[in-house]
Amino acid sequence: MQLRSDWTTALADAQPVPYWLDDPGRPRPEPALTGAESCDLLVVGGGYSGLWTALLAKERDPGRDVVLVEGREVGWAASGRNGGFCAASLTHGLANGLARWPGEIHKLEELGARNLDAIESAVARHHLDCDFERTGEIDLATEPHQLQELTAWHAESRRHGLAEDVEYLDADAVRAEVDSPTFLGGLYDRRGVAVLNPAKLVWGLKRACRRLGVRVYEHTPALTLKPYGAGMAVRTPYGTVRARTVALGTNVFPNLLRRVRSYTVPVYDYALMTEPLTDDQLASVGWRGRQGLADSANQFHYFRLSADNRVLWGGYDAVHHYGGRVRAEYDDRPATHAKLAGHFFICFPQLAGVRFTHAWGGAIDTCSRFSAFFGTAHQGRVAYAAGYTGLGVGATRFGAEVMLDLLAGERTERTELEMVRRKPLPFPPEPFAWTGIALTKWSLARADAHGGRRNLWLRTLDRFGLGFDS
Known part of the structure; x- marks a missing residue:
């Protein structure tokens, strides 16, 4: 794609920091742990995973003594810089869940819907000021083969008694919701997705945890994990925490359990945020329902409106660096940001002249089945x-x-779920992991350019249940 100068000019003033974290209301971090602590439950990691664990532990048992340690500041990584799509799905989409766990997909869908309802309830109960909106999401077709795939999948899901609240929209119907010349149709899930401000959610969860008595220590990386008597001991730079039990929520960062590390690899995702749209600009697009949007290509875009009517536009490039390295210098990738800007103006030509205020990126963790896995160690x-x-x-x-x-x-x-009891296949060591991921990315791009046709490599991955489906 030839990049036009007006597309790249729109990036001239973009700050290379996540929009959500560039907030004057950002709370000050808690002091680091110094000395020795003891508790019933130690939570390692101050993103969503750790904060929800600490909060729910106190809600289940208010008398439980809970400590949370975070290596930097809560929400500084993926939890504070993502797109803010809060989905009911636990399986990375219904198609992935049905393919992997057909016998329990109805239970997984039920649990996912209940989980999203519980998040909405927690937002109200704990006064989490995070711009939570239960807008739903439209999965869009921007190529004829995508439209065929969406209609076929909609029919198949209905045959299984699934996705009953998902509505098929033809080109006129989808463009009545959000107007782009590239939209050919879509599937509108009206209840299964909310949008929110991800950083404000993290900060609100931290406040809620502290109100319930969780002791939170920031700038306190967990260095080692070892048995200690009937419990565990975690060493930090300036102290030690001894706990009866430990919950690890470090996700993309190296797990304290070495044997878990081969199950994930870091992938870099990138996003842009526009300046606030004027009333006329917003009217030219429509988007009165404020839905979350995503196209259904293998290399897909996700986009949504912020509370002040900026457009977040992200996705497409997913970059894995050799050796699974996670480095700050990878967060800024001008070539990807320029590519995203070009795609944005192709999607919304009526927004020509809009400027981007922020352009950022960062690592998320992925596994070979594209959905979470779980486990225990050290005798539970x-x-x-x-x-x-x-x-x-x-x-x-x-x-x-x-x-x-x-x-x-x-x-x-x-x-009791098979999804919980069984793990995905681990990734092979380098150079095989990098080679396989690079080949997969090339194959997915090729499929997008050739009517969705999956080559032998992708069909082989499909056969062995290794994810990477659209």
């Missing part, structure tokens, strides 16, 4: 959840429930 005293692959805004609350069930040794409707 340590639990972990990881591999959310972009679903962490919503699914981490479910993962927190699972970790607490596992630490309690309870058999619940969650722990």
Whole structure:
């Protein structure tokens, strides 16, 4: 695609920081841990996974002594810089869930819907000022083969008694919702997705945890995890925490359990945020329902409106660096930001002249089945959840429930799930992991350019259940 100068000019003043975190209301971090602490439950990680775990632990048992440690500041990583799509899905989409767990897909859909309802309830109960809007989401077709795939999938899901609240929209109907010359049709899930301000959610969860008595320490990385008597001990730079049980919510960062590390790889995702749209600009697009949007290509875009009517536009490039490295310099990728800007103005030519104020990126963790996995270690005293692959805004609350069930040794409707009991296939060591991911990305781009036709490599991955489906 030839990049026009007016597209790239729109990026001239964009700040290379996540829009959500560039907030004068950002709370000050809590002091670092110094000395020795002891508790019933230690939570490692101050993103959604850790914060939901700490909050739910106190709600289940107000007398439980809970400590949370975060290596930098809560929400500084994926939890504070994502697109803010809070989905009911626990399985990275109904198609993925039906393919992998056909026998329990109805239960997974039910649990996912209940989980999203519980998040909405928690937002109200704990006064989490995070711009939560239950807008729903439209999955869009922008190519004829995508439209065929969406209509076929809609019919198939209905045959299984699923997606009953999902409505098919033809080109006229979808463009009546949001107007783009590229939209050929879509599936509108009216209840299964909310949008929110991800950083404000993190900060609100932190406040709620502290109100319930959770002791939160920031700038406190967990360095080692070892058994200590009947519990566990975690060493930090300036102290130690001894706990009866430990929940690990570190996701993209190296797990304290070395044997878990091969199950995830970091992938870099990138996004732009526009200046606020004027009333006339917003009217030219429509978007009165403020739905979340995503196209259905393999290399897809996701986009939504912020509370002040900016457009967040992200996705498409998913970059894995050799060796699974996570480095700050990878967060800024001008070539990808320029590509995204060009795609934005193709989608919305009526917004020519709009400027971008922020352009950022960062790592998320993914696993070979594209949805979270769970487990325990050290005779059940340590639990972990990881591999959310972009679903962490919503699914981490479910993962927190699972970790607490596992630490309690309870058999619940969650722990009985095959999804919870079984892990995905691990990634191979380098150079095989990088080669396989690079080949997969090339194959997905090729499929997008050739009517959705999947080559031998993708069909082989499909056969062995290794994700990477559209």
